Every structure is written in C-alpha cells, then in structure tokens.
Amino acid sequence: xxxxxxxxxxxxxxxxxxxxxxxxxxxxxxxxxxxxxxxxxxxxxxxxxxxxxxxxxxxxxxxxxxxxxxxxxxxxxxxxxxxxxxxxxxxxxxxxxxxxxxxxxxxxxxxxxxxxxxxxxxxxxxxxxxxxxxxxxxxxxxxxxxxxxxxxxxxxxxxxxxxxxxxxxxxxxxxxxxxxxxxxxxxxxxxxxxxxxxxxxxxxxxxxxxxxxxxxxxxxxxxxxxxxxx
Amino acid sequence: xxxxxxxxxxxxxxxxxxxxxxxxxxxxxxxxxxxxxxxxxxxxxxxxxxxxxxxxxxxxxxxxxxxxxxxxxxxxxxxxxxxxxxxxxxxxxxxxxxxxxxxxxxxxxxxxxxxxxxxxxxxxxxxxxxxxxxxxxxxxxxxxxxxxxxxxxxxxxxxxxxxxxxxxxxxxxxxxxxxxxxxxxxxxxxxxxxxxxxxxxxxxxxxxxxxxxxxxxxxxxxxxxxxxxxxxxxxxx
Numbered sequence: 386x387x388x389x390x391x392x393x394x395x396x397x398x399x400x401x402x403x404x405x406x407x408x409x410x411x412x413x414x415x416x417x418x419x420x421x422x423x424x425x426x427x428x429x430x431x432x433x434x435x436x437x438x439x440x441x442x443x444x445x446x447x448x449x450x451x452x453x454x455x456x457x458x459x460x461x462x463x464x465x466x467x468x469x470x471x472x473x474x475x476x477x478x479x480x481x482x483x484x485x486x487x488x489x490x491x492x493x494x495x496x497x498x499x500x501x502x503x504x505x506x507x508x509x510x511x512x513x514x515x516x517x518x519x520x521x522x523x524x525x526x527x528x529x530x531x532x533x534x535x536x537x538x539x540x541x542x543x544x545x546x547x548x549x550x551x552x553x554x555x556x557x558x559x560x561x562x563x564x565x566x567x568x569x570x571x572x573x574x575x576x577x578x579x580x581x582x583x584x585x586x587x588x589x590x591x592x593x594x595x596x597x598x599x600x601x602x603x604x605x606x607x608x609x610x611x612x613x614x615x
Numbered sequence: 616x617x618x619x620x621x622x623x624x625x626x627x628x629x630x631x632x633x634x635x636x637x638x639x640x641x642x643x644x645x646x647x648x649x650x651x652x653x654x655x656x657x658x659x660x661x662x663x664x665x666x667x668x669x670x671x672x673x674x675x676x677x678x679x680x681x682x683x684x685x686x687x688x689x690x691x692x693x694x695x696x697x698x699x700x701x702x703x704x705x706x707x708x709x710x711x712x713x714x715x716x717x718x719x720x721x722x723x724x725x726x727x728x729x730x731x732x733x734x735x736x737x738x739x740x741x742x743x744x745x746x747x748x749x750x751x752x753x754x755x756x757x758x759x760x761x762x763x764x765x766x767x768x769x770x771x772x773x774x775x776x777x778x779x780x781x782x783x784x785x786x787x788x789x790x791x792x793x794x795x796x797x798x799x800x801x802x803x804x805x806x807x808x809x810x811x812x813x814x815x816x817x818x819x820x821x822x823x824x825x826x827x828x829x830x831x832x833x834x835x836x837x838x839x840x841x842x843x844x845x846x847x848x849x850x851x852x
Binding site for chain 2 (some may be wrong): 396399430435436453455456458459461463465466467469471473481485487488493530
C-alpha cells in the first residue's frame, strides 16, 4: 500500500501541492480528478521521484521511503502525460530500453517484452516504428512500458487524452484488467471515465485534496466537481 | 554502470538511425580534407598540425550541432520525465549521454585515418606526432562535447544550446589566437591563452603531451558534466 502524508511542493511563490495526504490500497484504481493546473501532474511527479516534495513523507507498506531510491522506483510504472515515446524506435527497442533500465537480466528481456506486449495487445506492431503507430497503439506501447518488470503501482497521467471514443474504451478495459493485481493512480479530467474505472475518487483543487471518497458513495459527481473546484 | 551503458547505446544508435549522422560526418571530412590537401602539395610538408587545426576549428560548429539535442530534445518531448522516473539518476543519464555522443565523435575522428595513412605514405611523419595529434583532437572534441551537453540542458530549444555553445567555443578559440593575444597586456597573455582549448590542443599536435594540458582537459570535461547534472536537478526549482 502507498500512503502520502502532508506532501507539499512550491515553485517559487506558487504552492502547487498543499499538504496532500492520500492512500492507495492493493488491487484498486484511484482516480485523481481536478481542473487543469490543479496539481495532479506535480503530485504524480513527486510520487514517481521526478520531483522532490518540500514537505511531507511517503510510505510503502508502512515504511517511509525516499522516492529517489532505486529500490522504490522499481516498484512503480509511470505513464507521463502525452505518453512520451522515442518515435524513431520500434516498440520492441523501446521496451528493451525500459527493461534494461529497470535492471531486468539480459536473458530475460525478450520473454518480459513478449509478456507485456501480449497483455497490451501490441504483439503485431513490435517491429514497427513508434512514429508510424496510431495514437491508440502508441498509448498501448506506453502502457506496456509501465508494466515492464512487474511494478506493483501504476501511475497513469491522463492515459486516454487525445484518443477517439473506441480507443478510450479499449484503454479503459485494459486498465481495468491491469487493476486485478496492481494499484493504479489515474489522473483525468473526464468525469465519466473516472466513474467507470475507479473505485475511489480524489478531487484536487489548487493543490489541495478537496474530496476523498469511494466512487459508489459519490452522488452526482459532475455537480460536486463543479462545486468543489469553482 | 549498466544504466550508463544502456543510455550510451541508445544515444550512439540515434546518430545512425537517420542519414543525418552519416551526412554530418561525411561533410565535415570532405571540408577538412579539401582544405588540408589543397595546400599540402604547395607547402610540401607532411605535417598533420594544420589538419588537426582545421578539424579542431570546424569542431566548434560540428560538436554543438551533434550535442544540441542531447538533453533539450528529452526535455522538449518529456522523455526525461520518463527516464528519471526509472531506477536511474541524473549522473547516470548525463554520463551515458556523454559517452554515447563521445563514441560517435570517435567514429567521426576515425574517418580521418585514411588521410593520415596517405600522409604517412607520402612523407613518413613521426608516429609520435600522429599519436599526439589524435590524442589532442579527441580531448578537444570531448571538451567541446561536455560544454555542448551542458548548454543543451539549459533549454528545451535545441537551437539555444547550439548557438550558445558555438559562440562560447568560437570565443574560446579566439583566446588562443596570436591576433587576439597581441592586443592584451603581456602579464595576462599566459592566463588568457591558457583558457583556450584549441591552444592547448595545438601542443598535442606538435607532439608535446603535457600533464598540465591533460589535467586541464579532464577538469573541463568533469566540470561541464557536473554542471549538466546540476542543471538536470534544477527541475525542482
């Protein structure tokens, strides 16, 4: 289980994240909702160790961790906003790079790639350049990269942004399948998506968590979202 | 160490996945050989000094061009966010990138081997001079690369890194020119000239491999790799 306690982050005078505390339980999908600029991406970047919090602590299974620690980073798969891929690489080369940087033994990389490719349905495009893939396939490649090395927690920053309705449904189904044995923190500002995929919802506004509730207990999410973030 | 080699391999490979890497290297060698061999038979001297001097000067444009994307492109495409969320740190990233681009630079320098062999057959220059020349040009290229990588880390726009490092390297070249040194007070000449990478590398071309020059080059490279690491860490501010 991942737990954040009083996490804050300032950029100069701007308080991007303000004393955020939250918990993600095993085998659950937590939705992080909020308007643009609310602090979702900054919070996710702190969790994955890309940014350092000015205040607060992070716990993994009850023990405090340093998010820059490689033993902690290996437990997390991260899909940044806009899914940055090396476009001149094929999905196979890209996944090989990720696998190597995640410390997977050379003789096991091939099997690992085949496993995650199958899971995300990209076996047929493994040898095609990323640049030539459709947006939906690129997203699948990005998701496959997060699964390399069997991380226990997936952090997905707007994983369905820019996809067409069919692709959105495909990616949602994929995320639901992945959630069977992983913790997932998913950021989005598409409210129906959050309701469809997440078991718990967090709404962040001006860096603060203003709602932390189980999805089934949230009545009229759209209205509540507007009230809390207006 | 494995992470450094993985990044280096990725970087090295990127120069050969498009024709750009080959075209850049081919053009550079074409210009150097044209400039050098054009005068060789007029001068009638089998010396490699002018060859390295021309290559060294062209490096002040070529190296910024091959290093301008090293960090800027990662920042622009947000791939650095992905890389630094993996079990890899800023030092491994910077050293891996330096190593990968450095290997490409060595490949480019290796393209001069046919020219040096031709010269050797024509005039039999001392092998020590050839070895010193290669050492000098390699150190000069790597020093330029370390600066280029740092400048590339300062902005998401690769062109900013290119222009910044080209200007600095041209000014640095100028510091070692007689034309410039003759215009500053005598007491300052040694200090100012000592800052010039091209002037220091010219000692190697002449077969004078001094420990001071070696330390200067190694320190320069170390300082700019460290500055790159610091620049990568500045993302928190």
